[in-house]
Amino acid sequence: MVGRRKNKADQWLPPRVYRGKSRYEYRPSSGETIKLGFRPKDGIESEQVKAQVWADYAKAKDAPVAVNDVNKLISEFHSSAQFIRLSANTQTDYNHYCKRIRRVFGHMSPRDITKVNVRDFMDALGNQGKVVTANRHKSYLSALLSWGAERGWLEQNPAFGVKPFKEVARDRYVEDWEFELVQRVARESAYPYVAPMMDFAYLCRARTIELRALTEADITAEGIYLRRTKGSISEITGWSDRLVSAVKEARSVYPDAPVSIDRPLFHGKKGAPIPASSFKTAWGRIMRRALDSGLTERFTFHDLKAKGVSDHKDKASGHRSKKMQAVYNRRPDMITPTR
Missing domain, CATH: 1.10.443.10 (Intergrase catalytic core)
Incomplete structure (x- = not known):
């Protein structure tokens, strides 16, 4: 059951449809924003305008829902200008780290990841003695989520503030x-x-x-x-x-x-x-x-x-x-x- 709008002037809008700066916007529960038709420049929402908004809403609602999960975020990040500007060595490392991140977080929405999730992920690796691996993957995950937060994929980076493991410097001397x-x-x-x-x-x-x-x-x-x-x-x-x-x-x-x-x-x-x-x-x-x-x-x-x-x-x-x-x-x- 759809709740009533606080503003009576909005009662005619379809569920989860709002007025954007220049267009009507449909915001489904998946978290994305789907642009509908342009709002009238004179601000007069005639019956014809309302009918068109409902028609656009029906098409958007029945269209396949885009999945904005971590897998998609990784694909977008690795295609970005920021990623391309990284050194070849860092790109190679990131391409390696993302494989484990996909397996663990790939199906999740970035908005659903919490600090506890990140901590649990690191502890699971740390308990296997993979302290350095845990730290490197956490650094990659943090870079990924920071990039996503700046572009509206999530509100804030949950990896920020999660403490890395203390690493012991290698002391192996080759005779x-x-x-x-x-x-x-x-x-x-x-x-x-x-x-x-x-x-x-x-x-x-x-x-x-x-x-x-x-x-x-x-x-x-x-x-x-x-x-x-x-x-x-x-x-x-x-x-x-x-x-x-x-x-x-x-x-x-x-x-x-x-x-x-x-x-x-x-x-x-x-x-x-x-x-x-x-x-x-x-x-x-x-x-x-x-x-x-x-x-x-x-x-x-x-x-x-x-x-x-x-x-x-x-x-x-x-x-x-x-x-x-x-x-x-x-x-x-x-x-x-x-x-």
Whole structure:
């Protein structure tokens, strides 16, 4: 049963139909707003106007209802200009995180998500020991819902104010023998380009994404020019015998690949860049074989940057903050005694 309108002048309007700025608007329980006909400019709502509004209402009411759920919000967000402006690395992460968010929240209306829902989602992952996973998914969900709130999908972001889990910084230090064992396995694998990449990660204290972006043009007379990501300071790492050997090895992996100044230093058989997913697969297989060959504890490729920072005489990492430099220094500093 439809309730009576407070304003008697509105009694003729169909259920859930209201006057917008220039048009009549039908607002079904699904939360969307469906535009009907234009309101008369002179403000006179004649019987003909009223009849047309009722006709438009009947069509809108019988039309399939658009489902404005989280699945649709994700599709809209990932097609937005804001998403396109994100770095390629962030886009890749978001495309990964959205899969779990779809499974958990996809069928829900964004308006129905509460802080308790977000907390329960994080706790479920945290109870499985996936603290970092929980935090990263919460960050993505918050970015998604903030974007939606600014565009009328919901009133306010329920993920805002939900506390992330405290993360413990990695302290895995890769010993020299472990490095050498895994590098040997890499040279004997189907992914020999990983071996010189390991040297670069260590010598230049570099991330995987930075190494995959290196080109022949970045090999200069002074050294290797590294464009650092995540706000770190780009720099040139001067030449050493080991770095010279690493460049020669990288170039020798696929010697028949086309050569150009903008060709990636680390590339596939035809000179194409190595996708992040392909590198991840390669590293996973190399690590599994290394564990079968005497490695006692696995480590990440990113741990090689930390090893490079830890072994560097100045602990140089490219980070602007002392806090981040400390995160990557995984060996105790040598301090002279008081006397």
